[in-house]
């Protein structure tokens with residue numbers, strides 16, 4: 280989904296380094312993308328591709344030795360990568376919601392879920408105690424918690440893993456944010472409830488008008504949930520485009536490999552294709568295109584020159600096979 284509206288989030292040439300005893304290591308390398316209001320952008324890639332770090336930098340939670348080395352992050356027209364920790368903390372609660380893999384990361388075990396929801400609601404919205412409690416109960420009902428009037432006074436340990444993640448979704452959305460960062464929101468959950476939680480996340484964000492960055496290693500999750508997808512490899516976006524286009528007709532050889540790993544019912548394929556090899560370590564990034572040691576279509580120049588993103592169809596691809604193509 281691309282719209283003519285002003286983007287809710289605009290990331291420009293963002294680079295993140297880690298300062299180590301080996302010297303600075305580049306973990307995210309000059310990524311650029313926009314997010315339209317209400318849009319769901321999937322960020323997909325293997326562990327270490329830089330997708331979670333990008334989400335962490337946007338929420339202002341990047342910790343030393345990680346640091347933003349270059350680039351800008353604009354949220355609702357305001358530059359936010361230069362804000363103080365306190366300014367970012369306020370923005371995070373009110374305008375940017377976060378959902379992590381483990382619901383217990385987001386929940387305080389010593390407070391009832393109601394206390395946590397009411398605290399978030401009252402910190403960011405002008406509501407009295409009774410109105411905030413009612414909003415908390417309404418949100419618990421909306422995310423599918425049975426008997427919310429009773430369960431609002433229970434502690435996180437009294438909920439199952441799936442129910443806890445429902446509470447976290449309520450917590451992320453109860454202060455009316457315009458952006459939610461969801462980092463592997465279903466990876467820790469039982470397979471049987473993953474689809475329900477993804478459907479709920481999608482519905483809640485649509486109903487409340489929040490855009491989403493959905494970070495996952497699972498292309499199947501993106502295919503089911505997102506409007507657009509950014510495929511990341513070794514700290515770069517190698518392809519970005521509409522989900523249905525990238526899934527059906529991926530251009531970058533790495534995207535093609537990822538698409539072949541999505542199980543398709545009735546495809547007759549008994550084994551999922553794997554991409555040979557592993558993503559390079561930050562300490563040992565190859566020259567040129569970082570994917571060249573694993574790429575079945577590598578050209579001689581791929582070892583020497585890093586490809587830049589170019590428009591291909593309605594998306595963008597960073598690969599020498601498409602340099603000079605704008606069709």
Ligand code: SF4
Pocket residue numbers: 531532533568569570571572574575576577578581586597598599600
């Ligand atoms: Fe393969 Fe070369 Fe494209 Fe990299 S730039 S994905 S090595 S063809």
